[in-house]
Amino acid sequence: MDATVAALGDIIVTALKDADYMQSTINQYRKSIKWLGVLAEEQDGQYTRALGKKFASMTVSPRTGKYSAQRRFDYGRLVCLLDSYVLTGTVDLSMRPRGLQKEFPNSPEFADLLDSWSQDMEQRGLARSTQTCLGGLACEYLRFLEAGRVSSWDAADGASVLGFLESLRDRWAASNMWSAVSSFRPFLKFTQRTDLLDALALARTKRHHDIIPMIDSGVERQVVDACQHGSVTARNAAITLLCLSTGLRACDIRSLQLKDIHWREGTIGLVQQKTGNPLTLPLAPLVLAKLAQYVLEDRPTSDAHEVFLRLKAPHVALSDHAAIYVIVNKVFHASGMKDMKVGTRSLRYNAASKLLQAGAALPTISAILGHAHTDSTNVYLSVDTEQLRSCILPLPGAGL
Structure with a gap:
C-alpha cells in the first residue's frame, strides 16, 4: 500500500x-x-x-x-x-464530538465503582441521556476526590460532598444547583453511603420554576405562515411545527423514527426518552404535510432510521437537543422574529399553556405532554393569568 x-x-x-x-x-x-x-x-x-x-x-x-x-x-x-x-483499510466517516473527552478516575477502586454504577443504570433501563448525566456527575466527584488525594471510597467523607458541590458553582448557575444535587443523589444511594447522603441534604438546594411567558399569537401565526409558505426547508418546518403543536421534548423529536409515523391515521407513536412511557399524538394536517414533503422529497438517502437527518454529509441523525434548538431559532428568524430566542422548552410551555387556556383538564394536558406524573403539569398553572385572578379573595373592608 x-x-x-x-x-x-x-x-x-x-x-x-x-x-x-x-x-x-x-x-x-x-x-x-x-x-x-x-x-x-x-x-x-x-x-x-x-x-x-x-x-x-x-x-x-x-x-x-x-x-x-x-x-x-x-x-x-x-x-x-x-x-x-x-x-x-476503510475511511471511517462516523460523527465524532467536538468537545474534550471525559477524563476517568485513575484509582482502580474508583474505576470499578464507576463501572458498577454504569452497569446498574444500564440494567435498570435508564435513558441514555440520563445515564450520561448521572454517570458524569459521579465521575466528576471521584475525580474531585482524587484531586484531594483520596483514592479509597471508604475515605470519602461528608466534607468532600459539600466541597464538590461548591466546586460546581463555577460552572453551574445557582438556579441549577437543585438539578446537580438531584442527579448526584442516585449515585450515593447506589453506594449505600448514608453519611454522604446526609451531607448532601445539608446543601438545602431549592428548585426554581421560572415563569416562561407564552408566545404572542401574532408571532406564532407568523412562524406557522413561514413554515406553510416555504420560507424554510420542509425539515425545519416539520420540526418547529411539531414543537409548537405537540410540545414534544427535543430528545423525542431527535430520536423520532420513520416507523413511528402512522400516515393513514395521522398520528405518531413513540416511547419517550425521558420517562420510557409510550405516547401517541395526533398530527395537525400542516404538520403531516410537511413531514410527508420532507420524507418524500428532501430527506437525504441514508440507512438511518431516524426521521430527521443532517443536511450536510454524513447524513446521520441530528447530534443532540442543541441541533433542535438551532433549527427552531432559524425558523423564528426566517419568519421575522430575529430578536427572539426560543427552544423546545419554551415551546413545550407554550403548547401546555394554550391547552390550559382552551379549558383542557390537567390530566389531559399531562397525557399529551407525556408526563410520568400528573403533578408535573402543575407548573403550567402559573401562566394562566385569568384563572389565577378568579382565585383572588376580596380584601375585608375594600369597599370603604
Missing part, C-alpha cells in the same frame, strides 16, 4: 466525495492534507501514526501565535480518517 500523504489524501478526498460532503468541507480537508504533506517531507512524504499525532498536536496558529480551536478540529479529524484507513 502506498502510504504517502499524497496517496492517502486522495483516498480521503474520494471517500468524502462519495459520501456527498459539501465542496467547501472537502476544500478544507485538502488544505489540511497540504500542510500535513509539508510536515511529512522530513520522512520522504510517508505517513505514520506518529506523524499524525505530531500533526494533530499543532494547535497554535503561526499567524497569531495563539491556540486555534479550528486548527485543532481540522487537523484532528484528518488524522482520525487517516488512522482509520491505515488500521482498517
